[in-house]
Amino acid sequence: MRPIREGLFTWPAERPELLGSRCTDCGEVTFPAQADCRRCGGRDCRVEPIGHRGTLWSWTVQRFLPKPPYASGETEETFRPYGVGYVELPSGVKVEARLTENRPERLVIGMPMRLVVAPFRTDPESGEVILGFYFAPEEDEEEAA
Amino acid sequence: MSEVAIIGIGLHPFGRTPDKSGQQQGAEAVRRALADAGVSWKEVQFAYGGSQDAGNADALVNELGLTGLQFTNVWNGCATGGSALHAGCAAIASGEYELGVVVGFDKHPRGAFNPRPADWGLEDWYGELGLMLTTQFFAMKIQRYMHEHGITEEALVRVAEKAFRNGALNPYAWRRTPLSREEIAQSPLVSDPLRKYMFCNPAEGGAALVLASAARARRHTTKPLWVRAAVVRTRRYGSFEVFSPSLAATVTDAPTVDAARTAFERAGIGPEEVDVIQLQDTDSGAEIIHMAECGFCAHGEQEKLLAEGATEIGGRMPVNTDGGCLANGEPVGASGLRQVHEICLQLRGQAGARQVPGGPRVGFTHVYGAPGLSGVTLISR
Numbered sequence: 001m002r003p004i005r006e007g008l009f010t011w012p013a014e015r016p017e018l019l020g021s022r023c024t025d026c027g028e029v030t031f032p033a034q035a036d037c038r039r040c041g042g043r044d045c046r047v048e049p050i051g052h053r054g055t056l057w058s059w060t061v062q063r064f065l066p067k068p069p070y071a072s073g074e075t076e077e078t079f080r081p082y083g084v085g086y087v088e089l090p091s092g093v094k095v096e097a098r099l100t101e102n103r104p105e106r107l108v109i110g111m112p113m114r115l116v117v118a119p120f121r122t123d124p125e126s127g128e129v130i131l132g133f134y135f136a137p138e139e140d141e142e143e144a145a
Numbered sequence: 146m147s148e149v150a151i152i153g154i155g156l157h158p159f160g161r162t163p164d165k166s167g168q169q170q171g172a173e174a175v176r177r178a179l180a181d182a183g184v185s186w187k188e189v190q191f192a193y194g195g196s197q198d199a200g201n202a203d204a205l206v207n208e209l210g211l212t213g214l215q216f217t218n219v220w221n222g223c224a225t226g227g228s229a230l231h232a233g234c235a236a237i238a239s240g241e242y243e244l245g246v247v248v249g250f251d252k253h254p255r256g257a258f259n260p261r262p263a264d265w266g267l268e269d270w271y272g273e274l275g276l277m278l279t280t281q282f283f284a285m286k287i288q289r290y291m292h293e294h295g296i297t298e299e300a301l302v303r304v305a306e307k308a309f310r311n312g313a314l315n316p317y318a319w320r321r322t323p324l325s326r327e328e329i330a331q332s333p334l335v336s337d338p339l340r341k342y343m344f345c346n347p348a349e350g351g352a353a354l355v356l357a358s359a360a361r362a363r364r365h366t367t368k369p370l371w372v373r374a375a376v377v378r379t380r381r382y383g384s385f386e387v388f389s390p391s392l393a394a395t396v397t398d399a400p401t402v403d404a405a406r407t408a409f410e411r412a413g414i415g416p417e418e419v420d421v422i423q424l425q426d427t428d429s430g431a432e433i434i435h436m437a438e439c440g441f442c443a444h445g446e447q448e449k450l451l452a453e454g455a456t457e458i459g460g461r462m463p464v465n466t467d468g469g470c471l472a473n474g475e476p477v478g479a480s481g482l483r484q485v486h487e488i489c490l491q492l493r494g495q496a497g498a499r500q501v502p503g504g505p506r507v508g509f510t511h512v513y514g515a516p517g518l519s520g521v522t523l524i525s526r
């Protein structure tokens with residue numbers, strides 16, 4: 001198993017966190033981590049964990065199979081609509097991510113969410129499982145517990 | 146700024162034209178604009194133009210004639226037409242030229258756009274995970290906006306209903322069949338809360354304008370229209386934009402707000418003086434948001450304005466009288482100049498069945514799109 005991209009979240013980890021960057025000049029946090037600060041133009045940004053819990057800031061459901069570069073391995077026949085949202089983390093930064101929930105009646109702006117790292121696709125050549133990051137409603141975990 | 150006049154307008158019908166390339170549709174729009182102005186291509190001193198998917202505008206000389214004019218290709222996302230118009234106005238206002246053409250055209254493959262992440266400064270994972278769709282952005286922007294400002298799904302339906310009703314009055318529109326409220330409200334969800342008939346589709350078409358200095362304009366027409374402002378602005382840090390893996394802690398105004406405010410200041414005209422309005426309606430929600438972002442109403446006031454019919458052709462602030470992007474589709478390169486074309490028809494009193502009553506004097510156009518930029522023009526008689 002490997003993350004879809006190194007450096008997006010802490011891995012391997014029991015409780016993965018998103019990795020962003022913080023500008024040492026103005027303190028602004030962004031995701032994914034980047035070398036330069038888009039807010040102040042500072043050149044000194046440090047990579048740091050930016051959290052695994054937040055609240056849903058906005059959302060939608062992707063109801064048609066996207067064209068490439070979408071690369072989930074799904075076909076028109078196997079495609080399942082997926083939720084997409086921005087989740088506001090403690091610093092105030094809002095991270096866009098797929099949601100584990102795709103039922104609109106279960107999604108409400110302001111609801112607590114938590115990060116989940118889970119299989120996204122299997123590499124057809126190597127057979128390796130590629131991991132993506134998702135946000136899940138916090139209550140799902142309580143139900144499971 | 147010296148005065149810049151629009152003395153000719155031309156449009157190639159929007160929609161699908163399988164037997165013509167995008168460039169042929171662009172050239173046709175130029176021919177129609179030249180004929181409208183009573184000017185020959187040989188007289189044209191410069192041109193600016195562009196497309197997203199239909200090739201270089203400069204190649205139009207293969208159809209129009211290789212006269213040696215200065216021709217500059219413009220590619221600036223959804224503000225391609227606005228940027229071409231801005232550049233054309235600057236070329237005349239500087240005194241260097243007195244007669245020029247701006248043109249936009251396009252021909253997109255069917256279905257949603259599929260941009261490449263690297264072209265937009267993004268990494269592949271963002272596209273691979275299925276996060277890089279403009280439809281998702283527009284859905285999440287209106288979803289948040291509805292939450293903050295009390296806009297309902299009813300308002301989304303009303304905007305689409307108006308677009309197709311106006312499109313039916315426009316012989317150049319792509320979609321010319323009115324749709325009932327039920328047909329719109331029950332059409333399939335594409336990206337919640339937006340449904341099939343609340344989204345525009347990528348399409349084909351061409352639009353062109355002939356621009357002239359004031360002195361030159363008087364040689365060709367007794368009724369020029371004047372470009373009072375042509376402004377393009379890009380996103381500032383913190384605005385909620387398409388293709389954003391994250392948004393800043395503090396959300397700030399969109400580029401639309403900056404472009405509209407600057408245009409009104411430059412023209413010395415206020416939003417209340419505008420008689421006919423064209424707004425980017427990539428989806429129903431975008432038109433609603435842009436009404437307020439451009440300064441025509443307060444955030445949240447749209448619900449009441451739509452219910453009252455204020456944005457209808459006979460209302461007090463008519464919006465997208467030609468059916469907008471919803472009824473015309475969106476050939477990215479041509480869309481902004483199609484808006485200007487419609488405003489010119491309205492100000493000349495030549496808009497036929499969809500003519501705004503009362504002799505409109507001032508018109509406004511607005512585009513917004515990827516990667517977070519906006520173009521606004523103010524035009525008056």
Ligand SMILES: [Zn+2]
Binds near residue numbers: 024027039040
């Ligand atoms: Zn900074």
